Structures are given as C-alpha cells and as structure tokens.
Amino acid sequence: MKVDKIAIYAGSFDPFTKGHQNVIDRGLRVFDKIIVALAHNVSKKTIFSFDDRIEIIKEIYKDRDNIVVDSFEGLLVDYSKKIGTSVLLRGMRSVSDFEYELQMALANKTLYSEIETIFIVTDSKYSHISSSLIREIVSLGGSVKKMVPGVVERRLKEKQKQKKR
Ligand code: PNS
Numbered sequence: 001m002k003v004d005k006i007a008i009y010a011g012s013f014d015p016f017t018k019g020h021q022n023v024i025d026r027g028l029r030v031f032d033k034i035i036v037a038l039a040h041n042v043s044k045k046t047i048f049s050f051d052d053r054i055e056i057i058k059e060i061y062k063d064r065d066n067i068v069v070d071s072f073e074g075l076l077v078d079y080s081k082k083i084g085t086s087v088l089l090r091g092m093r094s095v096s097d098f099e100y101e102l103q104m105a106l107a108n109k110t111l112y113s114e115i116e117t118i119f120i121v122t123d124s125k126y127s128h129i130s131s132s133l134i135r136e137i138v139s140l141g142g143s144v145k146k147m148v149p150g151v152v153e154r155r156l157k158e159k160q161k162q163k164k165r
Contacts, residue, residue, distance in 0.1 A: 004032040007089040007118065010076050012039055013053050014046045015134060015152045016060065019126035023091035026120050028066060034089065036061070037079060038071040047135050052155065059151050077112035086114045093127040 009024060013036075027034050038054055048056065054071060061067040072079035080086055088108065090101055105117035129147045137144050138156055145153050 005030070005087075006033045006035065006085045007031040007087040008035045008037050008076070008080055008083075008085055009089045010037040010039055010072070010079075012041055012044060012046070012131065013057060014044070014048055014131050015148055015156065016053070016057055017126070017129050017131060017134060017148050017152075018146075019091060019093065019122050019129040021060070021149060022123045022126050023089065023120050024067065026123075027089045030118070030120075031087070031089070033066045033068065035068045035070055035083070035085065037076075038069070039076070040071060040073040047138065047159075048155070056151055056155055060149050075111065077108050077115055080115060081112065086112070086116060088115060088117045090117055090119050091122045092119045093122045093130070 007027060007030075009020075009027065011020065013020060024034055024036065036057055038050070038057065040050060046053075050071070054069065058069045061069060070083075072082075076088065080088065088105075090105070092098065092101060101117075101119065108115050108117060126147075134144045134147055137147075138160075144156065148156070
C-alpha cells in the first residue's frame, strides 16, 4: 500500500505571495499533499484579518485536492503531532533567511525530535518578494500585481477602496 507523503507549509501569509505559491508548486514535486497551515498570531499587526487570509488561500486552491488549507493555534509541532505529519516545508529565498530558518528548524527539532524541516529554494524570480515588502508597497500606494496571485491583488484593491470611502 502506498502511503502519501504529506508536508505542512505553515506561515502567516499576510499576504500570500507568488513566492509562497512557487514553494507549494515545487513542494508538490516531492510531496503528494501539502497542508497550508495558517498560524494564529495575535501579536502581529496584519493587513488582512485571519479569516480573510484563510478565505484567500482557500480561493486560490479551491480546485486542488492535493492542497489542504487549514489553521492552527499554539506551537507548530503540537499541530504537526495532532494531524500526524512530521514534515515541515519551508521556502528559502536567500542567505538572509538562513539564520531565522535555522533557528526555527532547530527549535522545532528540540521541541519534537520527530520533526523534519525540508527547505525548497525559492525560484530566483520570486526571491526578492516578501510579505512585509508587499505590505510596505501597498501602504505607500504602489502596485504589487507582479508579486501576488490575482485573488490577493483583487482583495488588496477592494481594501484600498473601502479605506478611501
Ligand atoms: O510566515 P512566517 O511568519 O515566516 O511563518 C512563521 C511560522 C508561523 C511558521 C512560525 O512563526 C510558527 O511556527 N509559529 C507557530 C508558533 C511556534 O510553533 N513557534 C515556535 C517555532 S520556532
């Protein structure tokens, strides 16, 4: 019997970018199924609410049965234990990501020795994209059309319109 290879791709996804999409697409060349898990992070000031972010990611992947959109509260390792998947997928854009990623991977391993973090190097086309950069560009009125999926761009425009009212 073939057992599906499943990975958890966790993040804050505020907003979800073409870089995230690229990591998921390429992750599916290695894994049969990817669980995109949105972290509840109450301390962060976000551009999209938690519900909006879940809705956006679900809309992007509505026709894909090998991509499951879920969320979790608390520690990622506890979530991974709960759903019975011990592989975490992360994107690595550049050397500057390395320190943070290494720290997180080692902390997760210390918390739960079964956990394995697998890195995919983000395509160079998207390596300059980060959610924080997008938030800044948006706050200054710039276009992020080339950096985010169409659904996200549309939702950002709606948000800007609502603000102007
Ligand atoms: O998109 P991000 O902000 O890089 O994702 C970071 C995330 C959500 C994966 C990380 O902050 C996380 O795992 N948060 C859950 C809380 C937790 O387990 N913290 C310890 C990880 S070292």
